[in-house]
Amino acid sequence: YGLAWTYPGWVQSAYSREAADYIATWLDGARQNNVSVSYIGLSQNERPPCATPSSCDSVMAARKAFDAHGHKQVKIVAPDAFQSPLPSDAEMIHNSQAASEAVDIWGIHADELYGSVEPWMTQPGAKPLWNSENEAGYMGVRFLARALVRAYVMTNATGFISWPLTNGAFEHLPFMDNILPSHATQPWSGAYNISTHIWAFAHHTQFTQPGWLFDRAASRLLDGGGSVVTRRSPDGTHFAAVIETVPCEDMPVCATCDIRFPPVKCPNATSAPQIVTIKVPTGVNAVAVWESDTRSDSDHSGWFLRRADLEPSSGAVTLSLPVGRLVTVTSQLNKGNKGKYGPPPAPAPFPVPYSVNFSQPSVLGSIPKFFLDQRGVFEVVDRPPYGRVLRQQAPEPEVVWIPGPTSPITIIGEWSAQSYRVSATVLLPPSSSGDNEERFIAIGGLVTSSGIAVNGNQPDSGIFLRISDGGNWRLQRAHGSGATLCNGTLPLAKSWRDVSLEFKADGRITAVVDGSVIANVHDGYYRNGWAALGCGWNECLYQTFRIEAVGDKALPKPGAH
Numbered sequence: 001y002g003l004a005w006t007y008p009g010w011v012q013s014a015y016s017r018e019a020a021d022y023i024a025t026w027l028d029g030a031r032q033n034n035v036s037v038s039y040i041g042l043s044q045n046e047r048p049p050c051a052t053p054s055s056c057d058s059v060m061a062a063r064k065a066f067d068a069h070g071h072k073q074v075k076i077v078a079p080d081a082f083q084s085p086l087p088s089d090a091e092m093i094h095n096s097q098a099a100s101e102a103v104d105i106w107g108i109h110a111d112e113l114y115g116s117v118e119p120w121m122t123q124p125g126a127k128p129l130w131n132s133e134n135e136a137g138y139m140g141v142r143f144l145a146r147a148l149v150r151a152y153v154m155t156n157a158t159g160f161i162s163w164p165l166t167n168g169a170f171e172h173l174p175f176m177d178n179i180l181p182s183h184a185t186q187p188w189s190g191a192y193n194i195s196t197h198i199w200a201f202a203h204h205t206q207f208t209q210p211g212w213l214f215d216r217a218a219s220r221l222l223d224g225g226g227s228v229v230t231r232r233s234p235d236g237t238h239f240a241a242v243i244e245t246v247p248c249e250d251m252p253v254c255a256t257c258d259i260r261f262p263p264v265k266c267p268n269a270t271s272a273p274q275i276v277t278i279k280v281p282t283g284v285n286a287v288a289v290w291e292s293d294t295r296s297d298s299d300h301s302g303w304f305l306r307r308a309d310l311e312p313s314s315g316a317v318t319l320s321l322p323v324g325r326l327v328t329v330t331s332q333l334n335k336g337n338k339g340k341y342g343p344p345p346a347p348a349p350f351p352v353p354y355s356v357n358f359s360q361p362s363v364l365g366s367i368p369k370f371f372l373d374q375r376g377v378f379e380v381v382d383r384p385p386y387g388r389v390l391r392q393q394a395p396e397p398e399v400v401w402i403p404g405p406t407s408p409i410t411i412i413g414e415w416s417a418q419s420y421r422v423s424a425t426v427l428l429p430p431s432s433s434g435d436n437e438e439r440f441i442a443i444g445g446l447v448t449s450s451g452i453a454v455n456g457n458q459p460d461s462g463i464f465l466r467i468s469d470g471g472n473w474r475l476q477r478a479h480g481s482g483a484t485l486c487n488g489t490l491p492l493a494k495s496w497r498d499v500s501l502e503f504k505a506d507g508r509i510t511a512v513v514d515g516s517v518i519a520n521v522h523d524g525y526y527r528n529g530w531a532a533l534g535c536g537w538n539e540c541l542y543q544t545f546r547i548e549a550v551g552d553k554a555l556p557k558p559g560a561h
Contacts, residue, residue, distance in 0.1 A: 109134075
């Protein structure tokens with residue numbers, strides 16, 4: 001499954017023919033590398049796939065481009081967006097016969113499948129309906145346990161996608177509160193966390209196979225609250241029923257969700273133990289029972305436990321389920337495995353001093369160890385005549401999903417770091433483009449946010465030493481257009497420069513270029529944060545990089561600047 005969140009700058013618009021050709025070429029690359037892609041989500045992630053309510057040409061253009069590149073087997077999922085506001089993105093496509101024919105699956109985001117899908121989506125003969133991005137993970141494992149059962153029960157949704165399977169990024173970045181079902185924030189220590197969300201999925205995924213079918217007659221809301229969803233093998237000999245009895249009081253209070261999903265917040269909730277009777281296929285002599293106490297929350301010991309098998313009586317089994325349970329009943333006695341695993345590596349501080357020489361043997365085309373790009377693309381490349389270097393590769397701003405940092409930036413280290421020195425050997429190669437925009441290269445520190453306008457509109461942050469190709473420099477807040485703390489001019493350089501920034505916990509900041517102190521200021525606006533490398537939308541090269549801890553010893557006073 002592929003879904004474009006960002007396009008390269010030359011595409012210019014997600015609605016253009018170039019965008020359709022770009023995705024088709026991406027599919028070519030996947031095929032060349034033996035990666036099988038079966039589905040493409042057709043929007044710029046939650047952006048309308050139609051340019052206007054009356055113009056869905058981009059949907060047809062995508063289908064034509066995929067077919068022309070030999071990808072007729074790739075199905076289109078649309079709109080891959082929310083249902084509100086109306087007219088919804090799905091309704092725009094539905095109202096265009098040609099666009100509707102190009103779409104194979106309706107993909108709706110979040111939990112608006114709870115009572116607010118279009119009526120024509122659930123009619124007999126309608127296209128398959130998927131919850132193509134579920135946000136239950138943000139609202140807790142109990143909500144997820146309930147949502148996984150009810151997606152089909154309430155709207156006939158046969159697909160349920162939650163992301164990411166594994167999230168590897170630093171703490172305090174956007175989406176790191178999405179714990180589905182594992183995340184790792186310290187690549188230097190190897191520490192990671194597995195959430196109990198994984199067992200909510202296991203109740204379904206460990207007892208079905210591709211090709212199994214939903215059983216509508218055995219999937220319903222329970223009379224006393226709760227719900228059950230049932231799947232059967234194609235030959236009808238095996239089944240797996242998943243039952244939830246999560247009460248309404250266990251649902252999260254979420255102001256954003258109340259605004260976005262007003263129709264039904266907690267329908268048919270359980271308030272008392274439930275008696276559930278399940279008829280089993282002929283020939284089934286025993287069923288396995290796997291049970292989780294959803295109120296165990298993050299305690300893995302209360303999740304996905306094998307209970308005693310049940311023997312059918314008169315072709316059925318009956319269970320008494322307490323409030324707050326998630327239970328799988330299946331004829332597959334040899335399925336299900338919780339496994340036993342040792343504890344993950346313990347968290348550890350970032351290993352300072354840390355240094356890297358990019359000219360040393362390294363994997364070409366790779367992001368260097370421990371760096372995390374926030375915008376632009378920083379890769380290790382061979383760049384004649386300068387040798388092997390770290391280079392910012394993006395020549396122009398991307399067509400982004402949501403506003404981000406104003407120019408390329410990559411971060412490293414720990415968000416809590418306060419007193420440290422960051423240094424690098426840098427170079428701005430001569431430009432032959434003739435553009436009039438300022439070309440610059442930068443190093444920084446005390447970066448506390450991603451600059452991505454999501455989860456609270458995080459602004460650009462940090463302190464940066466920014467050097468232009470004309471020799472002008474300035475020490476400034478934030479990577480973009482933050483306040484200038486001081487500035488000056490350096491002699492023109494035709495070769496590499498050694499630059500460093502030193503930060504003290506008391507707010508002192510010292511900038512050094514080629515061994516000379518050019519700035520020594522006090523600014524307490526930012527007190528902690530990651531180290532960073534940055535530049536404009538231009539070529540910039542880095543040969544070495546280093547972070548080291550510093551004490552409180554005062555540095556020499558700089559000259560006039």
